[in-house]
Amino acid sequence: MDPTRRAILLTSAALAGNVLMPQRSFAQQQPQRGGVMTVHFATEQRILNPSLQASTGVYIVGGKIQEPLVDLDAAGRPAPCLAESWESSADGKTITFRLRRGVTWHDGRPFTSTDVQFTAMEMWKKILNYGSALQQFLDAVETPDAQTAVFKYARPMPLNLLLRALPDLGYISPKHVYESGNIRENPTNTAPIGTGPFKFLQYERGQYIIAERNPNYWRENLPYLDRVVWRVVTDRSAAAAQMEAGQILFSPYSSLTIADLQRLGRDPRFDVTTKGNEGNARTNTLEFNFRNPILADLRVRRAIAHAIDVPFFIENFLGDFAKAGTGPIPSVSTDYYPTEPMPQYPFDRRRANALLDEAGHRRGAGGTRFTLRLTPAPWGEDIALWSTYIQQSLQEVGIRVEIVRLDAAGFLRTVYNDWNFDLATGWHQYRNDPAVSTSVWYRSGQPKGAPWTNQWGWQDDEADRIMDAAQTELDPAKRKALYADFVRRVNTELPVWMPIEQIFVSVFNKRLRNYANNPRWASSSWHDLWLAS
């Protein structure tokens, strides 16, 4: 770095000095009204309505405009939002929500239980991804009065599961806007109407989205901010540049390059942290196709796991934002993370070679035992690095790996529909409860073509039995025990290897106040966010 550049950085650091005080002092400051929050928006979406699509790209925008029934508090416990309270019947088949009074939609119409009924039956159950699986046994939502919604299930629904799912899968849409016409093609999908602290204003595709303060928000005198602007920046380096220039105040969900994250982490103007994303854990996977007889052999799968030095990879490529994983349930999920040690496959090249020899795959010409195609998902820099690292590592034990590069559509079709792969790698998203999006990776009998589900051709009655039992078990302690059995089983059989666990990294400009104050902050409503001048 040249001296002038260094000087500039030093001065700006000095200027930023007054915001460098420890976080505790923030709370003592008086929140200020006004200001514009600018957000890095990396993945444009077809729709912005979180009751139709559950993905971070929708939450980052729609989560400010629409609200869920239940939210998470700072400690990660279910907290009231549009629902003020809830209770479950003893058999777990009826769950009653008492709704907040005096809430109005952005267009002025009152929010009532019919909105909840409509959203649950027409959107969650029919359209919302993950929602349709969660609400599979939801028979009806009864509305005895405008402030009461009674969910009727055909099978017991663990309250804990529902409450942990609803912050993401419980967003409510206005019935009067959606009730006529095709929900998927409704123009409101890209110009959402909600009850949240910010009202949608404008969406310039490829450029920006603007939302402005909702003056009639039900939380008195909130929000603090005047506007939220989402800037569409697909190029990650460009986003980092805008972050540094102060054009963007917040970059969510690990949208910058690893190099830039590490660099900005050393810059006093920014807070680079996993805080506020505890509810958004993911693991890097290595998926084996059991239709390939080589990979159907457990010894080969274990050899592959032993051949890869995961700690080395994390240390040198991913840095502080990842850690070695122990299985499908990440360590942040304290309710379900197994307390006893589970079977692991530490780096041991000798053992890997021995296992491969034992499986009958001797080294041939050029030291190669056999060749596998590895199909990496096209999202995420870490996946690209990880797939290259797999290629490099397996080369050392005599497995030649050809990387098959596909775009998103091609990847999903090839891996999850055509099963035309040997190894695949991508992310497994953990959504607070293993039943939401984790067990489908292992449960047999998944319909062909459903992505991020068990399409490996692996079938294990024991694992299926454990998962089914856990799904409907109402006792939290028993559920936790069942999921420990589940992890033990899948770590032993290794149909998918999940050796790295990551939490999304956010980059905050330190002018922000009250950021990252709940485990799903990037998705949350930001009603108490404010900007220091």
Place this chain on the structure above:
Amino acid sequence: MKAFLRGYLRSPPAMIGLLLLLAIVAMAISADWLFPRDPLALAGRPLQWPQGNPRFPLGTDNSGRDIAAQIFHGARISLLIGVVATAIAILVGIVVGALAGYHGGWVDDALMRLTEAFQTLPNFLLLLVLVAVFGSDLSTVTIAIGAVSWPAPARLTRAEFLTLRNREFVQACRTLGMSDARIIFREILPNALPPIIVYASVVMAVAILLESALAFLRLSDPNVASWGNLIGLGRDVLRVQWYVSAIPGLAILLTVLAVSLVGQGLNDALNPRLRKR
């Protein structure tokens, strides 16, 4: 031939181009010997600056691979793609252009419509579609680049044929009773070839640039050490470790420069009228 060689060797830019090209070919040949390890293998800690570690004179990239090894092995890929794609484009171009230019009439009309269609469609867009459809392994990428590059040589060949077919020596061949195929390939083609050969250098330069642009968008073959792949990878660390992108970019620049200089030298040597200028 002798005059041609003399003409070529007398031009300093052409000689610089030739030497540069020979140097790149030498790099490609010596890659296995200088860097016997797989250039894609993990070589060391990622992102070591050039000159920082004597083992890696050009540093390492963000996958911990030796950049020098990738540059040397990448020379092969770039040259291979350049030569093969050019051969495809020129071959198709010659056949289409020769048939259209010689026969005229509806054959010309039909072939030129096809050529026009290819030229009207932005060629990089077509390349994207081809790679998205047929995948991005090396041979597909090469063939796809060849497939989008033939219209210009075809037009050039056609133009040459249009002027040559009315030349009296061609008419003389026809009065002798020579068959069309023989006239096209044995009589006219050798005369039409020099400008096409010169143009081949342009096609090759563009082919190398196209592959690197594809790689930059991460649509090229990830299993080979290509310069474009390295640039695309380096994009993630551009703001600080800019050398990861800069070094292979320079390599592409020099290669294309060499090819262009050689092409220009050929042109000057083949068209002595222009050489004096």
Place this chain on the structure above:
Amino acid sequence: MSPVLAIQGLTVALPAGADRPHALDRVSLDLNAGEILCVVGESGSGKSMTAGAVMRLLPPGVAITGGSVIFEGQDLATADEATMRHLRGARIAMVFQEPMTALNPLRRIGDQIGEMFRIHTALSATEIAARVLDLLAEVHIPEPAQAARAYPHELSGGQRQRAMIAMALALDPKVLIADEPTTALDVTTQAQILHLIKDLQRRKGTAVLFITHDFGVVAEIADRVAVMQHGMVVEEGPAAQVLNAPRHEYTRSLIAAVPPLTARAPRPVSAEPILVMRDVRKTYRTGGFLGRGGRVTHAVRGVTLTLPKGATLGIVGESGSGKSTLARCLVRLIEPEGGSVSLGGLELTGLTRAQMRRQAHRIQMVFQDPYGSLNPRRRAGELVAQGPMIHGTPRAEALRRAKELFELVGLDPASTERFPHEFSGGQRQRIGLARALALEPEVLVADEPVSALDVSVQAQVLRLLAELRERLGLSLVFITHDLRVAAQVCDLVAVMKDGEVVEHGPVARVFEAPEHPYTQALLASVPGRDFARKN
């Protein structure tokens, strides 16, 4: 009387590597006021270089190395560029050979003539416009106002050259240099332009340096003549003396090579026809989309002619008369639209292309351009052997035969291994002849076979052709624009105009007593025809 322009010992060096060190070698010429001095010579004699040296517009790399060019008391050989710019156009003007390329295609005629005034005078735009119209009227361009607004391509060749002359004479220069000003023109137009130049020169008293290769033109226009060879003036004198009593050997040989316009004694002509054309027609359609806006040119309309066995049928006409199209129809290089061509009773027009290929050896063609008609990438022997090889002769046999043919056409048989560019123009035309003869054709169609050649070479090739015709009993269709050549070669002659034959008959009859007014005009236009008859 002192000369207007005095060239003394002018030497111009060529760049290293040229075929000779000097383009001009100690050239001395005097141009007097009010006279036309013709500089005559074959290609490469340095005559155009002389003009360029006077104007100081020499190609790059070519420079004056000695001597002087005295004009109005100044030595132009050493004058600075600014001085030269003032003289060019205003005091010394120039007319070039090819009016199409010598005029800027993108600017109007009036604009280009007016530029002369804009550069050298301070006249106003309206005055300039008036002067331009006067000039155009002076050179007898019909509708001067229209011509001034026209672009060069919208005028005919003759009109363009008139415009060039108008431009050159705009500022009443003392010296006009005319570099082959009529070579690119048809014979009737040429006569008009020569007349115009002479007329203007008389009226204005301009001194004209007239450069030409054509002794006919010299005879027509020159007061004095200078003959150049290899960059040197070999003879100089009054026109009458040089033309009628040339002293230098080279001048004598040049003049002897000019064919006379009178027909030779008639040869007996067979009654048996070998090639019969009946009502041959060909139309070209150009441009137009979906049949609209296209132009139709009737290149050949209903030509009926007969070539008796062993005779030579000359087809003469100006450019655009359709004579070349007709020649190509005969060998089916162009498909005629109507009518028939029969060769020794065989209807050629009805044959498929494959059938025609098999009959190709019976009728062969010799082309005009000795450079363009030989594939530069094949050896001479191979070019000659190609025909027989296509028709089934083994390669070795064909190549042996090629050597014989080389001998027949007066080439060294050892030179079959060489490439076309290693031969001179006349030699190449002999190769073309050998190629045609290799198939032992019954009829030979020769399309302007000597037009691109210098006059001395032209005479040799014509002699060879006559000789071969006798020895091989060839029947010949001979296309030419040059009436002198036609007079020497042909037994029968047909005069074509606008795609039609206006008159035909034995050459002596047609040339001595032309019936059609066009034929009469054509013959009257041949420059120096009196000189030629005397010759």
Place this chain on the structure above:
Amino acid sequence: MRVLALAGRRLLSSVPTLLLILVGIFLLLQLAPGDAVDALIAQTGGGADAASAAAMRAEMGLDLSVPAQLANYMWRLVRLDLGFSSIYGKPVSTVIFERLPATLLLMLAALSFAFFFGLVLGVLAARRVNGWPDTLISTLGLIFYATPSFWFGLMAIVLFSVHLQWLPAGGFEEIGSGFTGLRRTLDIATHLVLPTLTLGLIFLAIYLRIMRASMLEVLSLDFVRTARAKGLDETRVVVRHVLRNALLPMVTLIGLQAGTMLGGSVVVESVFSLPGLGRLAYESVVQRDLNTLLGIVFVSALLVICVNFVVDLLYARLDPRITP
């Protein structure tokens, strides 16, 4: 009126070409792995069941046979309806027209830049042929030609945006700045400086080379000698007689390069995150958004045809020998 008739006729004669392109791309994309629904599911991040995927396919008409889909598309096209974008959730025409201005502006800027400087440098080089200015300009031209555009763009970002901080690193304009009028124009202009340079560089090199060669060619023609024989000085010879003639091949080149330039904008827009047609094309290929892609192909082919038409008109204006 005559121009309109000409334009109509030109358009009509381009119909076969357009059809060839559209049908070709349509059929080609049928062979691609995955469809728009797969791309959409990838966007949502999982949890979609097979039934809803099938429902989406039915809604988009992706469950029909290929000929039926093609026929549907063509029938809509006849009515000038480009269809609905499944990925963007809007009519394709809306999507395209939102993106068109950035690309048009970029292309126009790059073209003007390349044309102007190519012309000036080409003339300079030809005037001093084989002198040092010629050597310098020609060498620079070759280097520009050999520079991968995306690499130049990246390096320019490193230099001008990161280190010198003179110019923005990307984007079309300052978002939410609320600039209007001249201030906004200026803002967009500063954003377009680097992309214009990046896209224009290779074309600058081409134009320079062509202009130099064309100048030399024209300088050797007879009418230049005539002009000199008239007593014109060299500057006027060049300005009045050579330039316009030498421009003709340059003008032809614009038409030939239009398609290439549009292709080049894919990369440049991606480097500078410009909301243009090129990036949209790339995205719709990746997203399998067939309607949008075909729409872009259609629009860009039209654009190329229009550019060529304008070039022909221009050529006819420059050269009286040609009637359009």
